Amino acid sequence: MIKSRLNSLSDNKILIALLLGAPFTEQNYERIGIPYLKHKFNVVVLDCNTWLRSGFSELKFSEYDYPYLIKISSAKEFIDVISQIKPNYAIDFLGLGRYTRFIQETLKIYGVKFVVQKTGALPAPSKKNRIIQGLIKNPKNLIFQLMNKLVMSRKENRPLPPDISLLAGAKTRDYWTNQSKNILWIASRDYYSYKKVNSESKNNNLLALGDYILFIDDAITVASDIKLLGISPAMKPEDYYNLLLQAFNNIEKLVGLPVVIAAHPSTKSLNQYESFFGDRNVYFGITPELCCHSSLVLSHISTALSYAILWDKPIIILTSKELDRSSWGVEMREWNIQLNCPLLFMEASQKQYTDAYQKSKNIDKNKYKLYINNYIKTDEVVEEEPWEEFSRFIQKNNYF
Structure with missing residues (x-):
């Protein structure tokens, strides 16, 4: 049934799945790059909010009308959808979390390349300052964050190296993205x-x-x-x-x-x-x-x-x-x-x-x-338009 919804997509284009963890509004339709990507690729949106965002049901917003929006409500449904549509790439707009390793392993089974994008990074306090301030101002929240990091640090939960990392600014090259098989320098949105x-x-x-x-x-x-x-x-x-x-x-x-x-x-x-x-x-x-x-x-x-x-x-x-x-x-x-x-x-x-x-x-x-x-663009950026470097890399290297 899901596959039949994609029948109108072109047979000779690469299929990209955008993994979404924010409300699918008109603004986010723009921010995740669909207006640019859809001219060169088939693009589907996998809306993972019901599955991964506990407060999503309380939100009021106007959902953007897009024919290739698929809503995911559970881990099982994620597996089912990926197994049916088998995209060539999945671009992560969820961010790093406890679910990342599971998503990566599922994608790997079906030969899907996992793409990390960091195009809206913010200055972050040093780890030392975060811990000191957390102890003083919000110890309960600090304990929760440390427990979450402890869970993710276990070998079986650690995220795998991304296949591609799209990085806007030098500070987005961190321990995880530095392990990427391919690093592409881009500019922020x-x-x-x-x-x-x-x-x-x-x-x-x-x-x-x-x-x-x-x-x-x-x-x-x-x-x-x-x-x-x-x-x-x-x-x-x-x-x-x-x-x-x-x-x-x-x-x-x-x-x-x-x-x-x-x-x-x-x-x-x-x-x-x-x-x-x-x-x-x-x-x-x-x-x-x-x-x-x-x-x-x-x-x-x-x-x-x-x-x-x-x-x-x-x-x-x-x-x-x-x-x-x-x-x-x-x-x-x-x-x-x-x-x-x-x-x-x-x-x-x-x-x-x-x-x-x-x-x-x-x-x-x-x-x-x-x-x-550090946060907008480095001198290594050569693209003139959004998603240009990613598109050029895919087409030049037949990376799928």
């Missing part, structure tokens, strides 16, 4: 959005907005990822947004410019989301364009800070006393170190706001350049 907007920026109608401060929202208390991964929000949403609005008022008064919001895509179906920001303008789906024309960028730990770095924008990382006690707080401090940009507690005095703003103007371009090499 955000880099291609940056390139596109950069080439069109003079004609962009956002110029009509005038000068503004941009807040890139990572929906730190209401994002779907919180339910999907079964984790607790760092703060109560009402406390967080009250504090955030206070911070916006202080910054607007200091700088003399309005704050506009680059909305987090997972909040599109969230009732009254826009009202969380008072009467400020909230925009969906145009974060790179908003970054391009902004005067100052505020955020917590969003991957979209890549745009601010690529455009050499001043950045202030916002935190709070309560956020600082959470695992997010450790990551915010790491951004502060990596970029040498100010870390501003939202409860701070007006003088501390002034100091942070003044410091943000002194952009550490060497730090920005290092960030680009």
Whole structure:
């Protein structure tokens, strides 16, 4: 029955299965590369959320209509689907977990090449800092993480070397990806959005907005990822947004410019989301364009800070006393170190706001350049379009 759903696919194209562990929204349809891959390959999506994400049933989102979406609800069903469709490649969008070894072994039985992609990596605190901060701020979560690592460290659970690793930035070459049979250097998804907007920026109608401060929202208390991964929000949403609005008022008064919001895509179906920001303008789906024309960028730990770095924008990382006690707080401090940009507690005095703003103007371009090499693209990247290097490698080497 599953195989009959794929009858309309071309017989002479390589079949690629995308292993998905996030809601299949229109944005994720784009982010996992289907618009690019489908021109050269047959592409099916194996939606593994029901199987692997405990909080998935609680999510509300608009599912993208794609004819080759197959939903997987169990390990047995995964085996059944792979045995029927026998793709040439499986590209992992699940991330490393307890299930990785099982998935790899299943794919190996049916001759499927396993492809790891790391195109949205974030700065991570050192292991020592994570353990120290975890012991102080969230020992229960630290114990859970250590137990998970212990389970995965057993020989029978260790992930196998990937057949191909697609790596965006030097820091994505870690112990696991370094064992790959083939390493292909690519650029991050955000880099291609940056390139596109950069080439069109003079004609962009956002110029009509005038000068503004941009807040890139990572929906730190209401994002779907919180339910999907079964984790607790760092703060109560009402406390967080009250504090955030206070911070916006202080910054607007200091700088003399309005704050506009680059909305987090997972909040599109969230009732009254826009009202969380008072009467400020909230925009969906145009974060790179908003970054391009902004005067100052505020955020917590969003991957979209890549745009601010690529455009050499001043950045202030916002935190709070309560956020600082959470695992997010450790990551915010790491951004502060990596970029040498100010870390501003939202409860701070007006003088501390002034100091942070003044410091943000002194952009550490060497730090920005290092960030680009580590997390966006290295000098080894030769592709001009997304998935170009992967497609070229497959076709050149007949690697299937």
